[in-house]
Amino acid sequence: MSYTFTVSPDFNPDLISGWFFFNTWLQKNLNEPIHLELYNDFKSQRQAIENDEIDLIYANPFDASSLVREKGFIPIACPDNASDEAIIALNIDSEISNVDELQPGLRISKTDDPDVNMVCSLMLEPANLDTQNTTSSTRATYVLVAKDLITNNADVGFFLADTYLKLSEITRQKLKTLVCSDIHDIHHLLLAGPKISHKRDEILENLLTMAEHEKGLGVLKSLGFTKWKAVEQEDTEFMIDLMETLES
Numbered sequence: 001m002s003y004t005f006t007v008s009p010d011f012n013p014d015l016i017s018g019w020f021f022f023n024t025w026l027q028k029n030l031n032e033p034i035h036l037e038l039y040n041d042f043k044s045q046r047q048a049i050e051n052d053e054i055d056l057i058y059a060n061p062f063d064a065s066s067l068v069r070e071k072g073f074i075p076i077a078c079p080d081n082a083s084d085e086a087i088i089a090l091n092i093d094s095e096i097s098n099v100d101e102l103q104p105g106l107r108i109s110k111t112d113d114p115d116v117n118m119v120c121s122l123m124l125e126p127a128n129l130d131t132q133n134t135t136s137s138t139r140a141t142y143v144l145v146a147k148d149l150i151t152n153n154a155d156v157g158f159f160l161a162d163t164y165l166k167l168s169e170i171t172r173q174k175l176k177t178l179v180c181s182d183i184h185d186i187h188h189l190l191l192a193g194p195k196i197s198h199k200r201d202e203i204l205e206n207l208l209t210m211a212e213h214e215k216g217l218g219v220l221k222s223l224g225f226t227k228w229k230a231v232e233q234e235d236t237e238f239m240i241d242l243m244e245t246l247e248s
Contacts (some may be wrong), residue, residue: 002033003055003196006048008188009039010060010113013141018222019058019236025219029206030199041140042112055193056203060084061186062115065240066125074229076200077207082225084186085161086119088178099179100126102156103134109142109145109154112138115243119181143167150174166224185242187199189231198217 003067005026016038023036034056039045045061048054049071059067061084067073090096106129110117121130137154139145142163148154150171161180164172190207192200207228210216220226 001195002035002150004035004037004088005056006037007041007058008060008063009085010111010142010160010163011058012118012136012205012224013143014166015222015223018219018224021222022177025210025216026203026206026230030200030202038194042057042114046187051200052193055196057191057193058188059117059191060097060113060188060242062113062118062188062234064191064236067191067193068236068240069089072194072197074197075233076190076192076204078187078231079223080089080227080229080231081163082187083184084115084188085183086116086123086124087161087164087180088120088179089146089159089175090155090163092174092176093120094176096155096178099123102127104129106134107153107155108134108136108158109139109140109148109156110113110136110158111140111145112160115186116158116160119183119186120245123181143171146171146175150224158220161223182234184201184241185239187239189236190228 005023007043011019019038020036025035027034037048039048056109057067057073068075088099096102102124110120120150124130137148144158145157145159149157156178192203208230211220211227
């Protein structure tokens, strides 16, 4: 039996090869055939999830809710010392230095990353800005969001902090951070679907010892991780509850 693994579409494009390395490493250590399927957007990935085509997923915290509570996925692990923070950025030449200086009519550039958009929208609340008095454009990648800011086609951009910090130096020199979230308890995590859940403990054991082996350490570095840590069901439920509280 072959399993299908996928990764939340909000990952840095520079890490594509790293996820293929990880998938190969995982297949070898589990001695199971696993196909890595990467999607260009959340819509197509969610359709695959709805069709029960996904067995293993490195999921963003927003999608973790439906995966766990509606599709029966169980948590395995998350990268150690990593949280999903969000950044609102500006063109480097913008005179704005505080959120409360932003005005109605604000032009926002963003991706379709739901948790980032939710957190950034919350960070706009001190300026009394919402969907009623702003306009937004949805781009396929964070690189295109950055381009909108650089070319003055948007006033602010919503970014996943980790991806923003990994933009090219040339790009980041043309941008500046207005505000960054500081939540800590929200993060991507690896989830196992019903068809592969019986291998949860085996997968976790391999992940926790990954950094102890040369090949495993090399794969971790290709993903920008240092090591994995176990995630229990109660930890995931807490994160989901927090997401739902922030969303309400």
